Amino acid sequence: MDMKIKIVDVATKAGVAPATVSRVLNDSSKVTPKTKAKVMKIINELGYQPNAAAKNLRSQKTMTIGVVVPDISNSYFSEVIKGIGNIAYSKKYKVVICDTENNAEKELEFLNLLTTRTIDGVIMVAPMLSNEIILNFADHEYSIGIVGRQIDHERIPCILTDNVKFSMQVISHLVGLGHREIAIINGSSHAVDSSNRLEGYLKALKEHQIPFHPELIENGDFNETGGYEAFKRLLAKKIRFSAVYSANDEMALGVYRACSEHGIQIPMQLAVVGVDNNRISKYLNPPLSTVNQPKYTMGALLVEKLIDMMNENEDAENRILKVESELLIRGSSDYKIKGRE
Amino acid sequence: MDMKIKIVDVATKAGVAPATVSRVLNDSSKVTPKTKAKVMKIINELGYQPNAAAKNLRSQKTMTIGVVVPDISNSYFSEVIKGIGNIAYSKKYKVVICDTENNAEKELEFLNLLTTRTIDGVIMVAPMLSNEIILNFADHEYSIGIVGRQIDHERIPCILTDNVKFSMQVISHLVGLGHREIAIINGSSHAVDSSNRLEGYLKALKEHQIPFHPELIENGDFNETGGYEAFKRLLAKKIRFSAVYSANDEMALGVYRACSEHGIQIPMQLAVVGVDNNRISKYLNPPLSTVNQPKYTMGALLVEKLIDMMNENEDAENRILKVESELLIRGSSDYKIKGRE
DNA sequence: AGTTAGAATGAAAACGATTTCAATATAGTA
DNA sequence: TACTATATTGAAATCGTTTTCATTCTAACT
Numbered sequence: 200m201d202m203k204i205k206i207v208d209v210a211t212k213a214g215v216a217p218a219t220v221s222r223v224l225n226d227s228s229k230v231t232p233k234t235k236a237k238v239m240k241i242i243n244e245l246g247y248q249p250n251a252a253a254k255n256l257r258s259q260k261t262m263t264i265g266v267v268v269p270d271i272s273n274s275y276f277s278e279v280i281k282g283i284g285n286i287a288y289s290k291k292y293k294v295v296i297c298d299t300e301n302n303a304e305k306e307l308e309f310l311n312l313l314t315t316r317t318i319d320g321v322i323m324v325a326p327m328l329s330n331e332i333i334l335n336f337a338d339h340e341y342s343i344g345i346v347g348r349q350i351d352h353e354r355i356p357c358i359l360t361d362n363v364k365f366s367m368q369v370i371s372h373l374v375g376l377g378h379r380e381i382a383i384i385n386g387s388s389h390a391v392d393s394s395n396r397l398e399g400y401l402k403a404l405k406e407h408q409i410p411f412h413p414e415l416i417e418n419g420d421f422n423e424t425g426g427y428e429a430f431k432r433l434l435a436k437k438i439r440f441s442a443v444y445s446a447n448d449e450m451a452l453g454v455y456r457a458c459s460e461h462g463i464q465i466p467m468q469l470a471v472v473g474v475d476n477n478r479i480s481k482y483l484n485p486p487l488s489t490v491n492q493p494k495y496t497m498g499a500l501l502v503e504k505l506i507d508m509m510n511e512n513e514d515a516e517n518r519i520l521k522v523e524s525e526l527l528i529r530g531s532s533d534y535k536i537k538g539r540e
Numbered sequence: 541m542d543m544k545i546k547i548v549d550v551a552t553k554a555g556v557a558p559a560t561v562s563r564v565l566n567d568s569s570k571v572t573p574k575t576k577a578k579v580m581k582i583i584n585e586l587g588y589q590p591n592a593a594a595k596n597l598r599s600q601k602t603m604t605i606g607v608v609v610p611d612i613s614n615s616y617f618s619e620v621i622k623g624i625g626n627i628a629y630s631k632k633y634k635v636v637i638c639d640t641e642n643n644a645e646k647e648l649e650f651l652n653l654l655t656t657r658t659i660d661g662v663i664m665v666a667p668m669l670s671n672e673i674i675l676n677f678a679d680h681e682y683s684i685g686i687v688g689r690q691i692d693h694e695r696i697p698c699i700l701t702d703n704v705k706f707s708m709q710v711i712s713h714l715v716g717l718g719h720r721e722i723a724i725i726n727g728s729s730h731a732v733d734s735s736n737r738l739e740g741y742l743k744a745l746k747e748h749q750i751p752f753h754p755e756l757i758e759n760g761d762f763n764e765t766g767g768y769e770a771f772k773r774l775l776a777k778k779i780r781f782s783a784v785y786s787a788n789d790e791m792a793l794g795v796y797r798a799c800s801e802h803g804i805q806i807p808m809q810l811a812v813v814g815v816d817n818n819r820i821s822k823y824l825n826p827p828l829s830t831v832n833q834p835k836y837t838m839g840a841l842l843v844e845k846l847i848d849m850m851n852e853n854e855d856a857e858n859r860i861l862k863v864e865s866e867l868l869i870r871g872s873s874d875y876k877i878k879g880r881e
Numbered sequence: 882a883g884t885t886a887g888a889a890t891g892a893a894a895a896c897g898a899t900t901t902c903a904a905t906a907t908a909g910t911a
Numbered sequence: 912t913a914c915t916a917t918a919t920t921g922a923a924a925t926c927g928t929t930t931t932c933a934t935t936c937t938a939a940c941t
Contacts, residue, residue, distance in 0.1 A: 205927060216891045221929055231889065251658040252602065253927035255593035256896050263636070271621060272819065277613035284612075284639050288646075293658065295604070295636045298625050305629075317592040317634065452823070478613065482793070484825035546897060557921040562899055572919065594897035597926045882941105889936070899925085906919070911912100 213241040263293035265321040271298040274478035282498025303327040313341040344505035356504040358497045358520040365490045365524040366399025373442045374407045377535045380440040382415040384429045419450045426450025430457040448473035448480045470532040485530025492524045554582040604634035606662040612639040615819035623839025644668040654682040685846035697845040699838045699861040706831045706865040707740025714783045715748045721781040723756040725770045760791045767791025771798040789814035789821045811873040826871025833865045
C-alpha cells in the first residue's frame, strides 16, 4: 500500500515542526494564518490523515462511546440508537454497539471496553446488570449513562419516562371502556420497570375502586414467546378478564397469536394495550394500542448529557432526565364491552 | 480515579520485564508455566487491563471493524448486523456501526475511519456509493466487504443472493396464480439490485410468453413512502394490472396503505409480493408474501471471510459468496384471479 | 534604537503497549 | 564435566501523535 504518511512528513515538507502541524489540525494554540495556510496546503496535497491510535494514546481519549442494548432488531432500541448516533456523530464521537441478546454476561463483558480505554463512556439501554455492578463502575470514574432506568449516582445521567404514570393512563383508558377485570403481563418480576408498571396498575385500580385479583398478574420476558406463554397461563386459570395490559408490544404480539389460536376476537372479546409503540404495532390487525415513548429523543438527550458530563461542561444537578409518554389508542382497545368468561 | 496500572507496574511487582508480561497476555512466544502463573497472579491481583490505544498503536491494528447500513431500524439490516456482530465478537473484534440514513456523504465519511486507522476493515451493507469509489479504497489496500452487491476486486469479498433468480420465481408464482399484468415497483433505477430484479422480471415474462408493458414499471426509494407514491403513480396511469412485485417489503407497506385508501382488496383484487421478509411482513393483514434472504447468515459469513482475508488466512479464490433466497407465499398472493381494471 | 511583553514556533518528552535483538538460563550430548 | 543448541527472558527501540517548556520572533512602547 502507499506508505502511510505521518505528521512528520507533512512537517518537513511544509518546513515546520510536527507540533505546528498538530496545532493546525487541532487549532488549539494560535498559529499564524500564513503558516496555517502553508501547512493546510501540504496536508491536502499529501492527503494526510492522523493516526487514531497515536492520537488516542497521547490524548487519553478515544472519542467513541459504547451503547449496549438487549436486542438491536427491536425497533425500540434501534430508535434509541439512532438518536444516540446522530448526536454523537455531530459531536465527533463514534459509536460502538453491543447487542447482548439479553445476555447479562455479554453486557458485563462489554463494560470492559471502559477499563481498557477503548471507549470513553457507555450508554446502557434497559440494562440487565444490577445497580450494584453499575454503581461500582461509576465509582471508578467511568462514564455511564442509562436509558430507561434510574440509578442514583451523581456521575450517572439517566433518562426515563414515568412508568407509574403511563400505566395508570392505560388502566384508566381500559376502565373507561368498561373493563373491570384487567390482566397484566409484566416484564420479569425483578426489573425496576416492572415494579413501577405494577404500581401504576394497582394505583389505577384503587383510584377506580376496582378490586385487585393477584391471579391477573403474569410475567413474561419481553419477547413474543414470553407474551404468548404468559397469556396461555392466564387462560389456563379460567378466570374472567376482558383486557390485557402488556408491558411491551413485543409480548402483545404473543397475545395476538394466542388469541388467534383460541379464536378470541380483539377488541370485541379482549382489549389489548402494549408499551413501546414498536414499528410493527400499527400494522397489526387490529392495530395495537400502545404507549409511545420518545425513543429517538431519549437517546439524543442522554448522549448529549453524558458527553457534557464527560467533558465537565455540566453540573450534576439535572442528571435525571424525564420525558413524557403518550397513550396511542388504536383498534385493539376501541370497543366498549361488558366482560368475558 | 484509581491510578490506572500499567504493564510496567505488573512487571515490577512480578519481578519480570514488561516484555514478559506482554508475552503472557498474548501468549505468542513461549513463557515458562512457572513465570506465566506468577505473572497471571499479579495481573489478577492488580486487575490489570492493557490500554487499547497503546496496543493499537504498536500492533498497528484495532481489532474493530466498521459496518455501514442505510437504516439500522430496518429489520433487514439489523439482522445482518446481528450476524456480523456475533461472529466478530467471537473472534475478538469490536463492531462500530454507522447508520447513514440513506445519506451517501455520511457513508463516504465513515470510510475515513479506515484511513485514520480507527478500524481495520469495513462492511458495507447495500452501499450507496459508486463502485468506483469503493474500488479506489480497495486499491489502497483497505479491507472492505460488501453485503448485497457484487464488486469485482480481488480484495473485496461480497455476499449476495441471485436477484435475477428469485425475481423470476416471484413472477412465475404470480403467473401461476393467473396474473398476466404484473406491475413492478423497483428500487432506484441506478442501483445494481434494481437492474437485476428488472432483468429477472423481464426474463420471467418472456419465459411465460407474456407481453411486456413498460408502463408497469415504477421506481421507489425503498421506503414506505416511496412505495406508496410509486403505487399511486401506477394507479394514475389507469392501466390494467392484477399484481405488484415490490422490490422490498418496506415499499409494499406503502402499497398496502394506498390499497386501503382506495378500497382495493388484497389479494382478491391485487396480489402483492415483496422482498426481504421484514419482521413486520408476517403480521400484516393479509400477511405479505415475500422473498426471504438469510440475513443473519449473510452477515456472519461475510465478516468471517473478511477477517480471514485481513489476516491473510485465505486465498482470494472464493471471495464471492452466494446464498439462496426462498419465496414465502403468504396471504397477499394466495388467490387465483383473472385480472383487474 | 533599545527594551520588553506576548505571540508563534520548535525540540523533546510522554502516552503504554509490542517486538526485535541480545543476553542468559536450561537441557541435551559427548 | 564441558560444550553446544535451544528455550526464556530482558533492554531498548518503536508505533505516531500531543503537549510542555524553552526559544525565537514580532511589535509596541519608551
